Structure formats: structure tokens, C-alpha cells
Amino acid sequence: MRPTDLLTLTPEGLYCPPGNFHIDPLRPVPRALITHGHSDHARPGHGAVLATTETLAIMAVRCGEGFCGTRQAAVLGEPMRLGGVTVTFHPAGHVLGSAQILIEAGGCRIVNSGDYKREPDPTCTAFEPIACDVFITEATFGLPVFRHPPTRDEVAKLLDSVALFPERSHLVGAYSLGKAQRLVALLREAGHDAPVYIHGAMERLMALYETLGVPLGDIRKVPLAEEAGRGTFAGSIILCPPSATQEIWSRRFADPVTAFASGWMRVRARARQRGVELPLVVSDHADWEDLCTTICETGASEIWVTHGEADALVHWCTTRGLKAKPLHMLGYGDDEEAAAAENEMPIASEGATEGKTP
Ligand SMILES: [Zn+2]
Ligand SMILES: [Zn+2]
Numbered sequence: 001m002r003p004t005d006l007l008t009l010t011p012e013g014l015y016c017p018p019g020n021f022h023i024d025p026l027r028p029v030p031r032a033l034i035t036h037g038h039s040d041h042a043r044p045g046h047g048a049v050l051a052t053t054e055t056l057a058i059m060a061v062r063c064g065e066g067f068c069g070t071r072q073a074a075v076l077g078e079p080m081r082l083g084g085v086t087v088t089f090h091p092a093g094h095v096l097g098s099a100q101i102l103i104e105a106g107g108c109r110i111v112n113s114g115d116y117k118r119e120p121d122p123t124c125t126a127f128e129p130i131a132c133d134v135f136i137t138e139a140t141f142g143l144p145v146f147r148h149p150p151t152r153d154e155v156a157k158l159l160d161s162v163a164l165f166p167e168r169s170h171l172v173g174a175y176s177l178g179k180a181q182r183l184v185a186l187l188r189e190a191g192h193d194a195p196v197y198i199h200g201a202m203e204r205l206m207a208l209y210e211t212l213g214v215p216l217g218d219i220r221k222v223p224l225a226e227e228a229g230r231g232t233f234a235g236s237i238i239l240c241p242p243s244a245t246q247e248i249w250s251r252r253f254a255d256p257v258t259a260f261a262s263g264w265m266r267v268r269a270r271a272r273q274r275g276v277e278l279p280l281v282v283s284d285h286a287d288w289e290d291l292c293t294t295i296c297e298t299g300a301s302e303i304w305v306t307h308g309e310a311d312a313l314v315h316w317c318t319t320r321g322l323k324a325k326p327l328h329m330l331g332y333g334d335d336e337e338a339a340a341a342e343n344e345m346p347i348a349s350e351g352a353t354e355g356k357t358p
Helices: 055-064 150-164 180-188 198-212 242-246 248-252 268-273 288-298 312-317 336-341
Strands: 008-010 013-016 021-023 032-035 046-050 066-074 078-081 086-092 101-103 109-113 132-137 170-173 196-198 220-221 237-240 257-261 277-280 302-308 321-325 330-333
Touching: 046 055, 055 066, 055 198, 101 330, 132 242, 132 288, 150 170, 150 180, 150 257, 150 277, 170 242, 170 277, 180 196, 180 198, 180 237, 196 198, 237 242, 242 248, 242 257, 288 312, 302 312, 302 330, 312 321
Parallel strands: 021 032, 032 046, 046 066, 109 132, 132 302, 170 237, 170 257, 196 220, 196 237, 257 277, 302 321
Antiparallel strands: 008 013, 013 021, 078 086, 086 101, 101 109
């Protein structure tokens, strides 16, 4: 069977005709297989959804209990028969519950990675390279300039700063699904036992991670401004959605050191532009080297690139004698980390902050 008979691009997204399902569809479809819970991959309104238990739970929290008609849990590593194809979910190491999806029929194997990373992450199962003929990859950081440093070094930087400035609070912008929980887990691993404060918007996902067996220690919601005296948060780490560091909400904290945890913090200009004092290069996507290594490890002779810096990665593949093409899938890549790349997160300009007359 030719790969394009097994998986084809439709307006709704990647479609498998012999299995009659879509993977991470961009519009509502009768049957969807979902790789992970980020909003550009996991959308509400499908008839039936097949995903890992964790992804189903994340979708229910983010999109509401009625996010689809019927749901079915996929177990990592267990092949399932869907129509004329066999489907197996394998860990992607991206966020809790994230999976690559392997589709097999007529001797052809295609793996759709969803999003993935190779750096260790205590909050999710580590990525496994799966042998295949066609590997479908993201390319969020698909340029040679992107080399993520070891995450644990970045977390050590944050703890060093807390030790150095005990009178200041540390306000860390981090995406609410995956990044925030990973940071907390890494802080705990580094021996930081103090309470970690969170913005209310993160409360439900933090609680869900705990319910799903990821211990995060003493997590406390930042109390309402009236309840919190000034200086309460000196020496504390507070996590919030990236945009909240610019909002009125953040003014209650004592002389905060503003930090932002993102792969994009590798780009100095971006950190400066956002007024980030302490950039932390912590990414849930593979960097250039890991993208290239992974492509080689799958043994695939053909590479399809869904989103990100597709052209550079496609070019690299062709220089290695691999067949490669960009899928130009608009609608992906507006997930949380990629959104920062496009500056979709509001950046308050000076003097234009709410409640402040110029
Ligand atoms: Zn993602
Ligand atoms: Zn994505």
C-alpha cells in the first residue's frame, strides 16, 4: 500500500480512508484520534474520540465534559484494529498523555508524532522512536539555531535567583498545560519544597495532574488581592499564564523578578521585547538536533512536516537522501508555545496598561 492511500490530507486534516478516521482534525469529524491535549490538536465537537486516558481527561477539563459524542481510551503500546488498519499509540514525551500514533496496513507503517520532545520530563512518559516508513513530524524549532540547553540547568538558574534575591518574588510565565506542571516537578526534583503559588487559571489542570498520578507538592492558589498583604510573596515562586505577568493581577507581588519559561527564550530579542528579566529556555518541543536525531532513529525513508519551520527541516532531509515534504497544515502551531512565536500573547505597551492614566 502506498503511504498516501493510508493517510491523506483533507480540509479537516489528516484522514485515513481504510480506517475511516482523522488524526488531530482541525474541524469537527465523525471519528478523531487525538495525539495530545493542546488546543490546536484537541478540539471539541467530534462524534467519537480515541485518545489516551490522560488526554481524554485533559480535554474534558479544557473543553467541558461533553467535548465529544463517545470516547474510547487507547493504551500505550497496545495495537487496535480500526477498519482495515492497525493503530497503536506510543509515548511522545510532550505533555501528560501525549502520544504518537502508528498506523499500519498492507506492509506500510506511518507514524504521526503529534508534538514531541526528547528532554527528560518527570510529568510524562518518555518518547520512544518507532520504526516506520513515513514519519510525520512537527518542526516548531526546526532551525539549526535552536539548541535547547538542559532543562535542569534552567531550573537551577531560577533557584539561584530566588536564593540571591530573597526579598523579591519570582513571577514565572508558563503555559498552563504541560509547562507549568513540568516546572513544578523539576523544582521538586531539585529539592525546592516550599509552596509554589499559581494563578487561578492553572488550578484545574494542576489538580488533574495530581489526580492522574503526577505529584506536585504544596501548590497554592494566589489569594485575592484583598486577602494578600504586600510582601507576602517575597522569596516565593509564582506561576502564571504568560500574559498575566503584564496584567494588574501581577502588581500585588513584591518587586517581582519576571521570568518566562519557553523554548523561544533562546532568542534574546524576544525576551527583551517581552520585558523578561530572567529568560528560562524550557521547551516541550524537540530542538533542531533532536528533530534530526529522531528522524534518523525512526529509519523512515519519507518525512512529512506538519507545522513550524518546515522548509529548513525538509531541506535537511533531502540532503540526507530522504523524501520529504511540508504539509502546510494551517491551524497547527497555534498551540501554547508556538503562539508566543507569533506574539499572539498580548504584550502591554508602556503607558497603555489598564487602569493607568498616561
Ligand atoms: Zn502541543
Ligand atoms: Zn502542535
